[in-house]
Amino acid sequence: MSKDKEYYQSEEYKRKSLKTELYHDNFQNYKRYNIPPAQLVIADIPYNQGNNAYASNPQWYKDGEIEKGQSDKAGEQFFNTDSNFNIAEYMHFCSSLLKKEPEESGEAPAMIVFCAFEQMQMVIEYGKKHGFENSYPLFFVKNYSPQVLKANMRIVGATEHAVVLYRDKLPKFNNNGKMVYNWMEWPKNDSTPDIHPNQKPLPLLKKLIKIFTDKWEVVIDPVAGSAVTLKAAAETNRNSYGFEVDKDFFEEAQEKMLGNIQYSLSFEN
Numbered sequence: 724m725s726k727d728k729e730y731y732q733s734e735e736y737k738r739k740s741l742k743t744e745l746y747h748d749n750f751q752n753y754k755r756y757n758i759p760p761a762q763l764v765i766a767d768i769p770y771n772q773g774n775n776a777y778a779s780n781p782q783w784y785k786d787g788e789i790e791k792g793q794s795d796k797a798g799e800q801f802f803n804t805d806s807n808f809n810i811a812e813y814m815h816f817c818s819s820l821l822k823k824e825p826e827e828s829g830e831a832p833a834m835i836v837f838c839a840f841e842q843m844q845m846v847i848e849y850g851k852k853h854g855f856e857n858s859y860p861l862f863f864v865k866n867y868s869p870q871v872l873k874a875n876m877r878i879v880g881a882t883e884h885a886v887v888l889y890r891d892k893l894p895k896f897n898n899n900g901k902m903v904y905n906w907m908e909w910p911k912n913d914s915t916p917d918i919h920p921n922q923k924p925l926p927l928l929k930k931l932i933k934i935f936t937d938k939w940e941v942v943i944d945p946v947a948g949s950a951v952t953l954k955a956a957a958e959t960n961r962n963s964y965g966f967e968v969d970k971d972f973f974e975e976a977q978e979k980m981l982g983n984i985q986y987s988l989s990f991e992n
C-alpha cells in the first residue's frame with residue numbers, strides 16, 4: 724500500500740477529519756448541506772405537551788421550589804415548535820438520510836426516537852408508513868422524579884421512553900457479548916452545560932451510540948436542542964450532524980456544548 728493510502732486509512736487521519744456540525748436551520752432543509760448517509764439517527768421529538776410542558780420540570784416554580792410560587796414557565800410550552808412538529812416530514816428525512824439497507828447482516832442502520840409514552844404507538848405507525856417496518860421500545864428509569872404538579876396526590880413519573888426503528892435487518896449491534904436489556908438507567912446529567920429543558924444525559928447517548936454504530940460512522944440528530952447528541956458522538960469518535968431551528972438554543976449549543984469539543988484520544992469501541 725502506498726504511504727498516502729495508508730495515511731488516509733489511518734486512525735490519525737480519520738480523527739483529524741471528524742465532523743461535528745450543527746446547522747441553525749429546519750431539518751427539512753437538509754438538502755442544502757452535504758450530509759453523508761447515517762448509521763444512526765437519534766432524535767428527541769417535541770412532546771406536544773402544550774401548556775403543561777413544565778409540569779414535569781421543577782422550573783414550573785421559582786428557583787424550582789414550590790414554596791416560592793409559580794415561575795413565568797408555569798402554563799407555558801417548552802418552545803415554539805412543541806405543538807406543531809411534523810412527524811411525517813421527520814420520517815421522510817430519516818428514510819432519505821439513513822444508509823440504505825445493506826446486503827450483509829449486522830450492518831443495518833437504525834433510528835432511535837425519544838418520545839413521550841403516549842407518542843410511542845404513533846411513532847411506530849408513522850415509521851411503518853415510511854419503510855421502518857420493525858421496532859422495539861426502550862425504557863429508561865430514573866431514581867428521581869422531576870414531576871412537580873400534584874406530586875403529593877399521585878404516583879409520579881420517573882421513566883423516559885424511546886423507540887428503536889429499523890427497516891428489515893436487525894441494526895448493527897455492538898453488545899460485546901453481553902445481553903442488553905430494554906431498560907436502562909437514566910443518569911442525572913451533571914457534566915454538560917444546562918441548555919435545554921429536554922436535555923438528554925451525555926453518558927446515556929454515548930452508550931446508545933456505541934451500541935448502534937462503529938467509530939467514524941455518521942450520527943444525525945435532526946432536532947438537536949442542546950446538541951448533546953453531537954457531543955456524545957464526537958467524544959466517541961463518530962461524525963455527527965444536527966439541526967436546531969431555535970436561535971437561542973442553537974447559539975448556546977454552539978458556544979457551550981460544542982465550543983470545546985475534544986475528540987477522544989482513546990480508541991474505545
Ligand SMILES: C[S@@+](CC[C@H](N)C(=O)[O-])C[C@H]1O[C@@H](n2cnc3c(N)ncnc32)[C@H](O)[C@@H]1O
Binds near residue numbers: 769802948951
Ligand atoms: C425535544 S427538543 C430536543 C432536545 C435535545 N434532545 C437535547 O437533549 O437537548 C426538540 C428541539 O427540536 C427543535 N425543532 C423543532 N422542530 C424543528 C425542525 N423542524 N428543525 C430543526 N429543529 C427543530 C426545537 O427547537 C427543540 O429545541
